[in-house]
Amino acid sequence: MIIVECEQGSPEWHRARAGVITASMFATARSKVGCLDDRQQQFVNLRLAGAPEKAAAEAAGYKTLPKSDIITRALNGEKVGDYSDKAKDYAFRLAVERISGEPLDEGFETWQMRRGHDLEPSARMEHEARTGLFVQRCGFMKTDDGLFGVSVDGLINDDGGSEYKCFVAPDRLRSIYIDGDFTDVHDQSMGGMWISGRKWWHNCLYCPALEPAGKQFWFQEFKRDEDYIEALEKDLWEFAMLVAQYEKVLRQQAA
Numbered sequence: 001m002i003i004v005e006c007e008q009g010s011p012e013w014h015r016a017r018a019g020v021i022t023a024s025m026f027a028t029a030r031s032k033v034g035c036l037d038d039r040q041q042q043f044v045n046l047r048l049a050g051a052p053e054k055a056a057a058e059a060a061g062y063k064t065l066p067k068s069d070i071i072t073r074a075l076n077g078e079k080v081g082d083y084s085d086k087a088k089d090y091a092f093r094l095a096v097e098r099i100s101g102e103p104l105d106e107g108f109e110t111w112q113m114r115r116g117h118d119l120e121p122s123a124r125m126e127h128e129a130r131t132g133l134f135v136q137r138c139g140f141m142k143t144d145d146g147l148f149g150v151s152v153d154g155l156i157n158d159d160g161g162s163e164y165k166c167f168v169a170p171d172r173l174r175s176i177y178i179d180g181d182f183t184d185v186h187d188q189s190m191g192g193m194w195i196s197g198r199k200w201w202h203n204c205l206y207c208p209a210l211e212p213a214g215k216q217f218w219f220q221e222f223k224r225d226e227d228y229i230e231a232l233e234k235d236l237w238e239f240a241m242l243v244a245q246y247e248k249v250l251r252q253q254a255a
Contacts, residue, residue: 001195004140008151009117016140016149019098021236021243023150023191028090029239030187030232035081036074040066044074083242091239095246116166123164123206124154126217131202135162141195147240150192159199161192162219166206176205182220189222190229191236199224 006012021029036044039060046056057065074080083091093104124135135154142149154162165185167173175181182189182203189201204219 001197002142002144002146003138004142006139008120008139008153009113013140013151014103015101016142017151018101018103019094020142020149021094021147021240023148023188023195025090026187026191026232026236027184028084028086030235031084031087032081033084034070036070040068040071040074044071047075083239087239088242091242092246094243095250098243098247099250112168115168116164119166119206119208120153120164122208123166123204123217124162126206127154127162127164127202127204127219130217130219133157133160143195148191148195148236150188150195152192152196154202155196155198156202160201161196161198162202162204163189163192164204164206168207168209173205173207176218177210177215180220182222186222187232190225190232193222193224194229194233 004012004016006016039062043056043060043062043066046059047053051059053065060066070080096104124137127133128135133156135156138152138155140149140151152161153164156162163185167176172184175184185203189203192198193201201222201224202219203222204217206217208216210216
């Protein structure tokens with residue numbers, strides 16, 4: 001693990017992230033279209049393992065034999081599914097950054113990003129006051145090979161970490177406050193634990209607009225999930241190959 005000491009949002013922070021697959025984008029890097037759904041995948045896996053059609057269908061939860069072009073292609077060993085356009089665009093951006101060594105957007109920040117950086121100190125203090133924990137600030141962490149990284153908002157004791165979100169979009173606030181659903185940033189949290197080696201993570205939401213109701217701060221603790229991290233790492237290495245492929249093509253064209 002490599003730690004780059006820098007302020008989030010600073011020019012040094014943007015340069016440290018250039019060409020690195022970052023935790024906030026892990027969900028995008030894993031996004032695909034045209035893939036088998038869970039039942040289809042289970043059916044295909046059973047059939048490829050030698051299970052009879054009827055038994056495989058019943059085990060996968062089908063009442064009748066499933067028939068679709070995507071299942072047929074998967075059973076024939078053909079590739080199914082592809083990266084989403086967002087994933088491909090992200091991979092291409094990373095490839096350009098690896099060639100230039102600089103962020104493609106020249107460190108541009110949206111107002112949402114700037115708001116998050118401005119409110120983070122208040123969110124951290126609120127977190128400490130609510131939990132009695134001491135949160136240590138950290139810069140940018142990268143894997144030893146420099147391929148993957150995470151901007152860690154806070155390190156707690158020897159085993160914990162924290163992430164602060166300052167959402168204002170009603171749909172994102174509702175899903176967390178009403179539904180208790182933080183799946184939107186789950187890959188980022190697990191990615192933070194993967195890269196940092198930590199065992200638990202506090203996902204925190206800070207919304208000053210809700211202070212009159214005493215609901216300006218919300219958090220949920222997630223434990224390290226080795227199975228989830230193993231699947232995450234596998235997908236990210238596959239995505240890293242796409243980035244390398246794009247970089248190779250660009251360098252060949254420049255030669």
